[in-house]
Amino acid sequence: DTAVSQTPKYLVTQMGNDKSIKCEQNLGHDTMYWYKQDSKKFLKIMFSYNNKELIINETVPNRFSPKSPDKAHLNLHINSLELGDSAVYFCASSQEVFSYEQYFGPGTRLTVT
Amino acid sequence: AQSVTQLDSQVPVFEEAPVELRCNYSSSVSVYLFWYVQYPNQGLQLLLKYLSGSTLVKGINGFEAEFNKSQTSFHLRKPSVHISDTAEYFCAVSEPNAGNMLTFGGGTRLMVKP
Numbered sequence: 705d706t707a708v709s710q711t712p713k714y715l716v717t718q719m720g721n722d723k724s725i726k727c728e729q730n731l732g733h734d735t736m737y738w739y740k741q742d743s744k745k746f747l748k749i750m751f752s753y754n755n756k757e758l759i760i761n762e763t764v765p766n767r768f769s770p771k772s773p774d775k776a777h778l779n780l781h782i783n784s785l786e787l788g789d790s791a792v793y794f795c796a797s798s799q800e801v802f803s804y805e806q807y808f809g810p811g812t813r814l815t816v817t
Numbered sequence: 818a819q820s821v822t823q824l825d826s827q828v829p830v831f832e833e834a835p836v837e838l839r840c841n842y843s844s845s846v847s848v849y850l851f852w853y854v855q856y857p858n859q860g861l862q863l864l865l866k867y868l869s870g871s872t873l874v875k876g877i878n879g880f881e882a883e884f885n886k887s888q889t890s891f892h893l894r895k896p897s898v899h900i901s902d903t904a905e906y907f908c909a910v911s912e913p914n915a916g917n918m919l920t921f922g923g924g925t926r927l928m929v930k931p
Contacts (some may be wrong), residue, residue, distance in 0.1 A: 708860070737918070745905055747861075747921040759918060794860055804849050804868060804911055806919065808860035 707731050708809035710795050717785060717814045725780045725797030725812045737806065738770060738800035739794040747794075753778055782814075788814045819910050823924035828899030829928045832900055838893040838925045840882075845923045850891040851919065852882055856903040860864035867891065878902070880885075903929045 708729045735754040741747045751770045754760040767783045795809040823841045849868050853861040865876025872884040882893045908922040
């Protein structure tokens with residue numbers, strides 16, 4: 705009964721490939737997020753999304769795109785992977801846009817070779 | 818735009834000693850403040866949050882933090898740490914009407930030694 709789950713846990717791929725990371729939450733939350741954590745543990749918000757609005761961190765390259773098939777899922781698609789994309793990606797969710805308490809998934813470690 | 822600074826990248830401390838992890842923020846508007854903990858190979862877990870009201874906030878696992886508006890600080894404290902508190906601690910800030918997006922500090926690794 706994991707609250708926020710991500711698949712896969714580990715992803716190793718080559719430069720130039722396109723990959724996706726899936727995220728699912730069973731908390732009934734309205735808003736979901738993607739974060740990137742680099743090798744120095746620095747965490748950066750990438751996207752915030754609910755059924756009404758997508759907010760994108762302007763520093764995120766357009767090779768990254770979130771896709772939400774339904775309220776419980778927010779997948780992350782990455783095109784033309786680069787070495788600098790190697791990081792741990794965390795999905796999170798919150799009940800309402802203004803609840804301010806986010807629940808995080810276990811993370812997906814992406815390694816681009 | 819807001820930013821968060823955690824002054825100490827690592828804090829070594831002996832078991833049962835008190836600890837304070839420092840966090841300072843900058844913002845042009847009122848903010849909401851959070852501390853998250855990340856245990857090895859796990860996701861982040863909310864320790865505590867300040868939205869409004871009392872400036873002293875108590876969280877899980879015996880942690881507390883105090884919001885100081887004049888010093889723009891939100892330091893995390895615990896009077897007596899355990900080995901199990903060894904983890905990475907992140908301070909975060911969110912501004913109203915910012916889509917609930919959190920801005921994190923660089924993290925502080927708390928290392929509790931026996």
